[in-house]
Amino acid sequence: MRELSVIGIGAGDPDQVTMQAVKAMRRAEAFFVIGKGAEKRELVEVRTAILAEYVEGPHRIIEITDPPRDRTPEDYTGVVQDWHERRAELLEAAFEQVDGVGAILVWGDPALYDSTLRMIEHVLARGRVDFDYTVIPGVTSIAALAARHRVVLHRIGEPVHVTTGRKLREQGLGTGSTVVMLDGDTSFTEVPGDDIHIWWGAYLGMPDETLIAGNLREVEHEIVTRRAQLRANKGWIMDVYLLRAF
Template structure:
């Protein structure tokens, strides 16, 4: 095994719109010798295809693309401790895959790249997994992070709203924690990774929702309005979209009080 440090780029590629690649991301793509593309099965092939198109459009030959399948993850409903254990197990197995890629698919002097949806710092495991690999002591890496446009930024832009209100906090949370956040937070709430329509916690309250799915893609869906009036519409759109695509990724902002209807609506 070579003892040379592996140069690794972690490149944020935005939420789905190829035009949201930053100039920094394009320059980074041109520096990479090998791209590691982590697939998530045939149901999400469109996500892998978009990565390939970005590489083809911006990378400089010669380069290689190494595609691997993401390890499976237990997604059954579970309590917090079991969920944390399941994620840690998945991250460890993903780390085994990444370590093998770094050891076997790179030669001395090459630069490898992982293309990360949105921004690598927000609800993505790549940086944490690379840090875990470094701690193992089997592969030494020099990691450079290129920030990207997150789904949160894309959501606010598409609805033409500021993400924050004056002197008010914004709390970004996974959906499984939204119930407790809603009880204890005095600001607005951005919800990500929602598989179970957790906005239902707030129905009957004076809350507006700014919702988006497949942000930045041709399949983009947007809804804005008082939650009590649009919740069923969102449920219908989610069900139809999941049936059509086999998956859905949505993000939404919950904001208390009446809001001007400035953004797009379905």
């Protein structure tokens, strides 16, 4: 039976790759890499560099072009589900080229705001390719953010709410501390209050890593401006931030 390893590789720093991940990579004969276009080619190049550093034997890289999706839909859930199905079709076709062990390198951790595991379940449900799979956890951007800012994600006995920019706009801050991912609209600028602290980071673990922290009202303009500059320079951006009221 074919095997598939879903391997979390951390937030961008090759040193964040765990020994468990390295062992799993060394077992694979082919790696599926989902490309996101020319602007985000660097994300593919980081994965390729990780393989070059840790995988000694011969291996193949099978690149899959990520299908486009509507970024401003009325039916967000329906659009994402359709996107997952189209991704599953592409992975299925790629996996048919492998007889032994394949692997997918996942940014951060496969269990947190990533569609890879759902995509794999779609492939299995289709029934054309039979395989077993294992999941290797990775360092999340949340853990990297806290480490780089040298901050604990929560105060004593308090919860941590992990959400998206979309949900932050709809629901506001959660109880305790709030970590926000996938925020393309700088939703923190819509959070009311003068007693909120923000710890923000972009390209964590990468050469262009950028960190800003402070009272939200005092640094929000700096973050918005810097974020726009970074995105314009690279054509893409990956950022995450922690909010906490005092």
